[in-house]
Amino acid sequence: MGELRAYAALAGAQARSAATYRWSFVTEMLANMGGTVFDALAVLVLFRATPTVGGFSLREAVLIVGLSSAGFALADFSVGNVDRLKTYVRAGTLDAVLVRPLAALPQLLLMDIPLRKALRVVLGFTLLGGAVVINDVAWTPARVLLVVLAPIAAAVFFSSIFVSSASLAFWWVDSGEIGSAFTYGGRDFTAYPITVFGDTFRGLFAYALGFAFVAYQPALALLGRTDPLGLPPWSGFLSPLVAGVAAVLAAVVWRAGIRHYRSTGS
Template identity: 65%
Template sequence: MAEALRAYAALFGGRLRSATAYRASFAVELITNAGGTVLDATTVFVLFRAAAVVGGFTLDEALLMTGITASGFVLADLTVGNIDQLKTYVRSGTLDAVLVRPLAVLPQLVIADLPLRKLSRFAVGVTVLIVAVVSNDIDWTPGRVLLLATAPISGAVFFGAIFVLSASLAFWWVESGEVGAAFTYGGRDFTSYPITVYGSWFRAVFAYALGFGFVSYQPALTLLDRADPLGLPAWTGYVAPVVALVAAGIAALVWRIGVRHYRSTGS
């Protein structure tokens, strides 16, 4: 275990030195990457310029959902988002070099291209969440404090699982990038707004069958002490960690099957 940790630390150190070798370029990337999360939050304000209430929620209430999603998604994107490059490794055969090392495959791929430039996006996501919490009149209880602390982490685990699941498709279908993006970035957009704005069938599939409704919508309702317009009980806001762990377990299983299924290109 100690040797494996030293090896991972060496990989991370190499990635860190590579990313910061050109400091001016790295600084520019930090600034420009922050713009992506700022734009995501701005779209919510644009939407509420047309109406004071959307889907039964005010701007401040919807912004709380956006903040939970933004902080959770960017944390997942920062840590495992680069796994979507797996299709490139499979196509070129460079995955072979990773498989022959005496280390777990997934951590190697994650650390090898850790997108440190996205740190600024995480800072913006947390800022949006803080602004949303301050803007809403929340009746704080120990349970709600714990929920606020765990909701972004649960969201990060859930989105991280979606990233891994989507990338795993490359073991069977190399050109699966667009399909994967529909669930990762599409899922981010879906959870950034109250799910009451979507059609019933679309909501049933994405929010409940696939679990996206438990990323930010249900936790936000519990924090706001609001009854769910769709009829789910109040305690469903606290099941986000369970949903995230189930998603992570499924992702781990599919990943292991995919690695075993992989056949070298011979390059």
Template identity: 55%
Template sequence: MVEPYLRLLVAQVRGQTQYRASFVVELVFSTLMTALDVVTVFVIFSVNDRLGGFGGTEVLMIVGIAAFGFPAADLVVGNVERLRVYVRTGLLDAVLVRPLSALGQLVAMDFSVRRAGRVVQGTALYVVALVVAPVVWSPGAVVLVVLAPLSATVFFGAIFVVGATVAFWWIESGEIANAFTYGGRDFTSYPMTVFSGLFRRVFAYGLGFAFVAYLPALALLGRSDPIGAPDWLRWCSPLVALFAAGVAALFWRTGIRHYRSTGS
């Protein structure tokens, strides 16, 4: 059953690379725009030695994990954001009558190759962070080095799916979803210590965004959480990511069952 999705992906790639010059320009500009997020962090450290109690290389570790996780999720499942277009126009009906997964089709049909540049950039940044940051190496740290960015990808992927699924009940939900996807990307690129009060409790620990990059980075750096979270939580990002994926799958199935055709 994998072959139909691969054919859809190949068709998308061929179509997007048909005009090579245009494709290269889009790929380069897409990568450069993402680089601005990293530049922001360097600008901050040009006027401050520390950020929320963390040095430059330590923050770079946090940024590196987030810089891989979000673009990778955006590349793989970010296209599901177009669900609201399919619901509004009635095109989702055509998707549902095919003997394939609706979510799998949405992901494959609107696959955007140009986003791959962001993943390459995020990977390079993460590798640099592992080299320059004071990582406390151990067998557990070696495993977490691999699992942390993958867990971040799964977590953000779940956020994308949940945000898109809201369109089954509220079609014009795009901006609300963006607050948690793109807003979550920005939120996870900084130490949680720069936030405070109810905002930090809700987003960092209530919704789990602290497990994307902040807590795994603390584990790799051998630091306890200055906010006071138990040390064992630093290693729980894979479990939180799997839980988020389960919630997203349940929410998606609920949305599909409640879908009513537009009749167009």
């Protein structure tokens, strides 16, 4: 209970800090909606030139981008600020975190709660809800469960990527661009049907790294479509399992990084 009160105090301090400059906070909240809006607009612009992309209609593509946007927005809101780890390592702030009798990762996440990104989460799930409505989904208990779990699994997956890529700072402080390639680059990759990408690129990101199970495979399962790339129909239901594996790997990388870290400059 003592730890919970300490975490609550950190979160409360961040909330009070954000509320101090209200108009700035509101402006930042509205500005942060742009990422999700542009994801949707990019798909709409793409389909103005052709009725299908990679064998998928506009409605089906909106479902894919909805799953991706909802999952990424939730992950970015929850753990996205962990990418500031490289700044904490360089400035020595992490040393102060490690001497407290609290777990390091929750402290880092609560040190800068991105409340300004809350509307982006709402917009992402609104987009997903609209996508489900406009598609003719033959609902079964399994699909109802999947539409609930898929965005949560996507959030866990993206959160794992955030933590794993941020952990590179324990060995390489200037690793920010590499991390962004897998976090924000992964978001862009999962917002489109993976059939539009080349075989090598698709094989690396979609299957070796698991990004196909963020939105593409769950969307196929919800729509009852056969995968053009040959995976069995139940593949879309593997997204929670893939997210769980990603979370375990992220925990291993984080643990190794914390053990490797000695102090600023190490």
